[in-house]
Amino acid sequence: MAFSGKSLTRESGHSAHLELSPITPPPVASSLAGSLAIKFRTWRNALVASEEVRAWMMRIPGLRAFANRKANALFRITGGFIFTQVLNTCVKMNIFQALMEGPKTSADLADGSRLGLERMQLLLRQAERLEFIVEIEPGLWMLNDAGAVVASDPGIQAMILHHDIFYRDLEQPDQLLAAPETETRLKSYWAYVRHTHLDEIDTETAADYSSLMHHSQAMLADCVLAAYDFGWHRSLLDIGGGDGSFLAHCAKKHPDLNLHLFDLPVVADLARDNLERRGLSGRSTVHGGDFTADRIPDETECVSLVRILCDHDDDRVRQILSNLHRSLKPGTRLVIAEAMAGPSEGARLAAVYFSMYFLAMGSGRCRSDTEIRLLLTEAGFRRPKTIKTTNPLLATLVTAER
Ligand SMILES: CC(C)=CCC/C(C)=C/CC/C(C)=C/C=C/C(C)=C/C=C/C=C(C)/C=C/C=C(C)/C=C/C=C(C)/C=C/CC(C)(C)O
Numbered sequence: 087m088a089f090s091g092k093s094l095t096r097e098s099g100h101s102a103h104l105e106l107s108p109i110t111p112p113p114v115a116s117s118l119a120g121s122l123a124i125k126f127r128t129w130r131n132a133l134v135a136s137e138e139v140r141a142w143m144m145r146i147p148g149l150r151a152f153a154n155r156k157a158n159a160l161f162r163i164t165g166g167f168i169f170t171q172v173l174n175t176c177v178k179m180n181i182f183q184a185l186m187e188g189p190k191t192s193a194d195l196a197d198g199s200r201l202g203l204e205r206m207q208l209l210l211r212q213a214e215r216l217e218f219i220v221e222i223e224p225g226l227w228m229l230n231d232a233g234a235v236v237a238s239d240p241g242i243q244a245m246i247l248h249h250d251i252f253y254r255d256l257e258q259p260d261q262l263l264a265a266p267e268t269e270t271r272l273k274s275y276w277a278y279v280r281h282t283h284l285d286e287i288d289t290e291t292a293a294d295y296s297s298l299m300h301h302s303q304a305m306l307a308d309c310v311l312a313a314y315d316f317g318w319h320r321s322l323l324d325i326g327g328g329d330g331s332f333l334a335h336c337a338k339k340h341p342d343l344n345l346h347l348f349d350l351p352v353v354a355d356l357a358r359d360n361l362e363r364r365g366l367s368g369r370s371t372v373h374g375g376d377f378t379a380d381r382i383p384d385e386t387e388c389v390s391l392v393r394i395l396c397d398h399d400d401d402r403v404r405q406i407l408s409n410l411h412r413s414l415k416p417g418t419r420l421v422i423a424e425a426m427a428g429p430s431e432g433a434r435l436a437a438v439y440f441s442m443y444f445l446a447m448g449s450g451r452c453r454s455d456t457e458i459r460l461l462l463t464e465a466g467f468r469r470p471k472t473i474k475t476t477n478p479l480l481a482t483l484v485t486a487e488r
């Protein structure tokens with residue numbers, strides 16, 4: 087008998103046994119290419135699944151390197167939940183920040199931290215093995231490339247720290263998949279995904295998520311502004327614009343652009359304060375409201391939706407887009423920017439990350455550009471177009487016209 091899967095099920099006491107489930111016969115492919123692909127995959131999988139073949143490959147130098155690459159890739163994912171905690175702890179302990187100032191000894195880094203010297207050395211060694219830092223000479227540490235990127239980007243640091251919430255929600259991913267109504271921490275964090283009583287979201291909750299969005303906006307805005315030239319327009323309305331950080335980046339690059347922002351009233355208040363602090367209140371107008379129901383101001387040439395549609399299920403996206411279509415003047419340009427599913431490695435990684443993220447958040451979907459273009463056309467927008475960015479991990483753009 088053939089078996090396709092093994093799952094460890096805990097029985098009474100501490101013993102565990104292997105439960106084996108029988109393979110179901112593969113469905114028959116409809117095309118010749120499909121049936122050849124099935125034959126090839128079946129043959130290849132049988133080779134890879136054979137312990138004898140794997141042992142043989144390990145004895146042949148060229149094949150050994152290939153097999154070890156595959157094994158390491160699988161181990162990187164298997165142990166990823168531990169590796170990510172090494173990164174998280176380094177950020178929490180401000181290790182990368184401290185090393186930004188220059189080389190430091192283990193004792194320097196242990197000094198003033200909760201960790202004694204020995205435990206700090208243990209942490210530093212793991213960070214070195216994961217290539218976040220390098221040991222220049224025994225006990226003297228500097229940043230490696232990944233550590234330097236994290237140290238220089240408050241957005242990445244903020245994301246790593248907020249993963250504490252997501253991490254706990256992922257304790258039972260099968261439960262999340264089976265029962266999407268399960269209460270999670272991310273559902274409380276992103277309070278607007280509950281839809282009802284949007285006017286009851288308190289300032290502290292809105293400030294919490296808006297601050298995360300603010301910190302992570304720099305890397306995103308760079309990538310969006312390099313892909314789309316907002317300088318073609320005299321005015322821009324950023325819908326769901328948070329505390330105005332995206333507009334502030336646009337303002338810096340395009341000094342003549344008139345700025346407009348629309349967000350929930352509680353967030354609009356944060357945006358007014360932030361834009362004023364940045365000396366931008368003279369060239370900006372902030373509107374509070376619900377983008378699914380309230381009329382959207384129609385005086386701008388361009389409207390952006392940055393990390394908005396992905397937060398919502400299809401029906402709600404249809405509501406947002408049809409409200410926009412109803413409100414905007416013909417000819418208004420629409421720019422959608424968010425992580426989209428696609429074939430590149432970055433887009434695939436982002437799609438896995440966000441698909442699980444939205445599951446825990448209880449709303450939203452990581453869509454492909456084609457799916458977004460379809461929703462836009464359905465809502466009556468014309469000429470939908472995809473624009474690639476330099477970093478599909480962060481965003482792809484879809485533009486269209488009212
Ligand atoms: C040639 C020689 C000798 C040396 C060259 C050395 C050199 C200069 C190297 C530099 C190489 C280089 C260019 C590296 C670049 C690295 C980059 C760009 C790294 C970027 C990393 C980005 C990361 C890790 C981003 C993480 C983002 C996350 C986790 C985002 C999460 C977003 C969330 C949760 C959003 C929520 C909003 C919602 C709810 C979905 O709407």
Ligand SMILES: C[S@@+](CC[C@H](N)C(=O)[O-])C[C@H]1O[C@@H](n2cnc3c(N)ncnc32)[C@H](O)[C@@H]1O
Nearest residue numbers: 278299326327328349350353375376377392393
């Ligand atoms: C994921 S954040 C993105 C913020 C910003 N665009 C960015 O990329 O940093 C989603 C934004 O949509 C806003 N939002 C959610 N539901 C809304 C609604 N019904 N009407 C108006 N704004 C809403 C939230 O307050 C939040 O600022």
